Amino acid sequence: MFKRLLNSLLKRWRRKPAVQAPALTLAQSWWLFAAASAALLPLVEHIPLWLSLTAATGMAWRAWLIWRAGRLPPRWLLFVFVVAACVAVAIQYRGLFGRNPGLALLVIFMALKLLELRSVRDGITVILLACFLLLSGFFFNQSIAAALMAGAALIVVIAALLSLQAGPLPTPRQQLQHSALLLAQALPFMLVLFVLFPRVQGPLWGLPQDAFGASSGLSESMAPGSISQVVQSDAIAFRVRFKGTPPPPQQLYWRALTLNDYDGINWRYRATPERTDLPYSAEGRSIEYEVTLEPHNQRWLFALETPGQLPPDSSFSSDQLILANTPVRTRLRYEMVSYPDFRPDAEESPRRLREALRLPDGVNPRTRAVAEGWRQQYRSDAEILQAAMTFFQQRILAYTLSPPLMRDNAVDAFLFEHKRGFCEHFASAFTFALRAAGVPARVVGGYQGGEINPVDGYFTVRQFDAHVWVEAWIQGRGWVRVDPTADSAPRRIDGGLRTAVTGEEAELPLLARENYAWLREVRYRLDAVANAWNQSVLGFGPQRQRDMLSKLGMPEPDWKQMTAWLASLCGVLLLGFTLFALRQRVRTDxxxxxxxxxxxxxxxxxxxxxxxxxxxxxxxxxxxxxxxxxxxxxxxxxxxxxxxxxxxxxxxxxxxxxxxxxxxxx
Amino acid sequence: MKALLQRLRQLLWPRHADTPPLLLTQRRIYVLPTTAGMLYASTLLLMLVGSINYNLSLGYGLTFLLAGLGVVAIVQTFRNLAGLQLRPGRHAPGHAGETVHFAVQLEAERPRPALRLQLAGGPVIDANASDSTRLIPLAAARRGWQSMPRLTISTTWPLGLVRAWSYARFDERCLVYPAPAPTAPPWVSPGGEGRSQQSGDPDDFFGLRPHRQTDLLQHVAWKASARLEDGLLSKQFAAEQGEALWFDLTHTPGSTLEDKLAILTRWVIDAHAVRQPYGLRLGGTRIGPATGSDHLHACLQALALYV
Incomplete structure (x- = not known):
């Protein structure tokens, strides 16, 4: 009795669903496996190792099952895996929401979906997951190489989609060719959509904190050695195109931020009130240029002195910084005009001046003593500034990439003991001396110089061009730029880092070395290609789109016009394509x-x-x-x-x- | 307005039959996304949102490429049907309760993979244009003429994202023979009471009847039995060798006409199976005794159409 009941229960449980979706053939399984691999492979270097290994195990298991025509693991086991994986992801990323945990979950779902691949419908899911994974690869890398790799992967993915259709059984090669052919037919539509689809500046909503990785470059504080760390990198900070002849290198001071607060070791940025327009209207000789800034996850924008306009969505701070309203997280392009001879009104609030004099007590007594001597000796701030410059010249300070470690009383150590330092030592010591002498002064950070790429004429400013200098407040003249490094190592300013640092070649980034001319030549060319890619493809945002469409003769392009053009062009394309496709060559004898x-x-x-x-x-x-x-x-x-x-x-x-x-x- | 609606309706759902050969033109072909296509579109939408949110230029590129692929899928799927010629072929009759097969010839000047054919109410069968004639099954309910229901020809090839389909209404019909009775009493000649089944010469075929346990094994009609679901038939033998049997409706047992026709059908089939000459009398219709499949079909047609 009991046995019969059990049997009938088992029978009911085992009964297959009335309508069964078509099962996958062996070829289809292999294609889907290939599609999943193609989508997962480019992600391996960006996800944690355990995740890659988990995915690889799932894939290998699946491959084994296809190979041996084995049975798929039961659903409950997969469910256990899913739960375990979610827990692991939650532990790794401290949560399940956000870009990276989301991607990790996608990777896991992909690997597990392969293990429950039964019907054509599951196959579609794998294809769509693969498309998503290909997209997420662009979070990390949008280079030309990444685009080409994604294109190749997409051909495999679409070939897998093709294989899901019952049809003639082509060879893998034919299948790939067919897939590539279909994608080639889709290209014109992509181009039209890319150019004409009304672009919106993202993000649409607040992005999770992990959306942007660490960016190299300047930071809001300067400790001894921080700039010499930055200059170890030959990554590009920004590119500039001058309209007209570029100014000489000694004028290329790309101002970014001021460092006002000093605690004896670190100089720190202090936010000052901001306004949305310029407090002056500049005039005189002007330099027009366009800056393409690599994302640095900071607000400051770079400009030459003295900026004559503000880029859109930015504001102007009291210490003459141009600050974007949100941190720059995507490549940003803006037009600038600078008036090198123009100085804004020599007015500064007493509070700001007081701040520019503040020093911690009890540090660097020797420098302090020298500076106080100047105060008694000279009457005007201008004379003190002159005295400080003379003093620095007389010390015969050496400019070096590997300064000795100076921790306590760093300024004294630099000026009186080691006499060797990098630009941050020069600027820090000079500002300290001026403040000690009662002259308001601040450290200014940014980049100095840059290198023209003879291939495309763009001026490239790299991280190793990072520099700090000093601004001193001289009554009647306003903030005056002083570069103490320039006095000791004038070649740093005229010829860049590589000419200023001699005998330290091995510590310079490859590109900054003098005798690798051929390497630089190659790099110039690669750089020009990458720049063209950045400018025309990656940088194609709302602004660029408007510019391009106005150039093409669309006055005041707005989204309505774009949509209208988009629709009509797509219609024309579709019509032409349909006619082409239906053109039937009936060859009857x-x-x-x-x-x-x-x-x-x-x-x-x-x-x-x-x-x-x-x-x-x-x-x-x-x-x-x-x-x-x-x-x-x-x-x-x-x-x-x-x-x-x-x-x-x-x-x-x-x-x-x-x-x-x-x-x-x- | 009313006239316009009428015209529109006629355009969309024409009531008149299509004259063969039917060329599938863009006016006749409908295209809509499949479930997979809808999923694909929603995925693209998500991808677009992602691209906007993270300002991924290449994300836009990928999304737009896939969107373009969707458009390509529409055209390609449509192209797989467009220009195809349909022509009714030679239909295969069947018995009521079984299936008849309507034949359709597919002609195209280039390969048309992964086509699906379906008669309204029937199963879906796969086809491609290179196998020129396809037989499409349809369950036959009653004897007589079965007119060809609306034929749907569809395809989702190559990407499965959209489905293109078209209808063909051919003024065609296929004969449905009566269902043979599963078992039939042995034929008894009218007026020939003396020739009862027991008294027959065992060498002459007389008819078939269900197998009884007492029957000799060599009297089992194996061929005829093989076509039965279960059970066996035994041969009965007539007195006179070579004499043709006359099956007559008026002397057929059975309470209703359909029962009688079913029994007649069974007799005809069984007689054909053992190559026994037979004739058929149905009211005014008289088909002379003969053998062979043409004769069989003539008799079955008469049985199918008898009113």
């Missing part, structure tokens, strides 16, 4: 054509002739219904059969056939 003429003539007599009949049967039926033409009909059918099925019909036969049909007019 003469025999068939003549036979069809004969059939048409018979059809005019409205005979009862079913379409499935062969020529002989047809002739018999037709002859019976048209007795007066019976002979001609039989003759025509006989010569048609002869022409069609004989081994090598002669041309005379064809001529006779033609003559018969020409004469046949029922």
């Amino acid at each position: 003469e025999v068939t054509r003549l036979w069809q003429t004969f059939l048409r003539r018979l059809a005019r007599r409205k005979l009862d002739l079913p379409g499935w009949m062969g020529p002989d049967t047809l002739a018999n039926h037709a002859a019976a219904q048209l007795p007066q033409h019976a002979k001609a009909i039989r003759a025509i059918a006989a010569s048609y059969v002869a022409l069609r099925y004989e081994h090598s019909p002669s041309t005379e036969q064809l001529a006779a056939f033609k003559a018969h049909i020409d004469r046949f007019k029922p």
Whole structure:
């Protein structure tokens, strides 16, 4: 009794669903496996190792199952895996929401989906997951190489989608060719959409904190050694295109931030009130240029002195910094005008000046003593500034990439003991000395110089061009730029880092070294290509789109116009494509054509002739219904059969056939 | 307005039959996304949102490329049907309760993979244009003429994202023979009471009847039995060798006409199976005794169409 009950229960449980989706064939399974691999592979270097290993294990398991035609693991086991993986992801990323945990979950779902791949519908899920994974690869890398890799992967993914359709069984090569062909047909649509789809500046909502990785470059505080760390990198900070001749290198001080607060070791940035317009209107000689800034995850924008306009969505701070309203997290392009000879009104709030004098007590006593000496000796701030510059020149300080470690009383150590330092030591010491002498001063951070790329004419400013200098407040003249480094290592300013640091080649980034000219040549070219890619493809945002469309003759392009153009262009493309696709080359030979003429003539007599009949049967039926033409009909059918099925019909036969049909007019 | 609606309706759902050969043109072909296509579109939408949110230029590129691929899928799927010619072929009759097969010839000047054919109410069968004639099954309910229901020809090839389909209404019909009775009493000649089944010469075929346990094994009609679901038939033997049997409706047992026709059908089939000459009398119709499949079909047609 119990056994029977159990049996019936088991039977019910085992019963298959009434409508079963079509199961996957072996070829389809392999294709989906290939698609999943193609989508996961580019992500490996960006996800944690354990995640890659988990995915690889899942894939290997699946490959084994396909190979041995084994049974898929039961659902409950997969469910256990999913839960375990979610927990692991939550532990790794401290949560399940956000970009990186989301991606990790996608990777896991992909690997597990492969293990429950049963029907064509599961196959579609894998394809769509693969598309998503390909997209997420662009979070990390949008270079030309990444685009090419994603393109290759997409061909495999679409080939897998093709394989899901029951059809002829092509070889893998044909399948890939078909996929590539379809994608090639989609390219024109992509181009139109890319150019004309109304672009929106993201993000649409607040992004999770992990959306942006650490960016190299300047930071909001400067400790001894922090700049020399930055200059170890030859990553690009920003690119500039000057309209007209570029200014000489000694004028290229790209101002970014001020460092006001000093605690004896670190200089720190302090936010000052901001406004949305410039407090002055600049005039005089102007330099126009366009800056393409690599994302640095900071607010400051770079400009030469003195900025004559503000880029959109930015504001101007009291210490003359241009600050974007949100941190720069994508490549940003802006137009700038600078007036190098113009100085804004020499007015500064007493509070700001007080801040520019503040020093911690009890540090650097020797420097302090020297500075206080200047204060007693000279009456004006300008004279003190001159004295400080002379003092620095007399110390004969060496400019070096590897300064000795100076921790306590760093300024004293630099000026009186080691006399070797990098630009941050110079700027820090100089500012300290000025403040100690009662002259308001601040450290200014940014980049100095840059290098013109002869291939495309862009000025490239790299991280190793990072520099700090000093601004001093001189009554009546305003903030005056002083570069103490320039006095000790003038070649740093005229010829860049590589000329200023001699004998330390090995510590410079490759590109900054003098004797690697050929390498720089190659790099110039690669750089020009990468820049063109950045400018025209990656940097194609709302602004660029408007510029481009106005250049193409669309005055004041707005989203309505773009949509209208988009729709009509897509329509034209679709029409052209459809016509192209339907263009049917019907290549009928003469025999068939003549036979069809004969059939048409018979059809005019409205005979009862079913379409499935062969020529002989047809002739018999037709002859019976048209007795007066019976002979001609039989003759025509006989010569048609002869022409069609004989081994090598002669041309005379064809001529006779033609003559018969020409004469046949029922 | 009303006329316009009428015209529109006629355009969309024409009531008249299509004259063969039917060329599938863009006016006749409908295209809509499949479930997979909808999923694909929603994925693209998500990808677009992602690209906007993270300002991924290449994300836009990928999304737009896939969107373009969707458009390509529409055209390609449509192209797989467009220009195809349909022509009714030679239909295969069947018995009531079984299936008849309507034949359709597919002609195209280039390959048309992964086509699906379906008669309204029937199963879906796969086809491609290179196998020129396809037989499409349809369950036959009653004897007589079965007119060809609307034929749907569809395809989702190549990407499965959209489905293109078209209808063909051919003025075609296929014969449905009566369902043969599963078992039939042995034929008894009218007026020939003397020739009862027991008294027959065992060498002459007389008819078939269900197998009884007492029957000799060599009297089992194996061929005829093989076509039965279960059970066996035994041969019965007539007195006179070579004499044709006359099956007559008026002397057929059975309470209703359909029962009688079913029994007649069974007799005809069984007689054909053992090559026994037979004739058929149905009211005014008289088909002389003969053998062979043409004769069989003539008799079955008469049985199918008898009113």
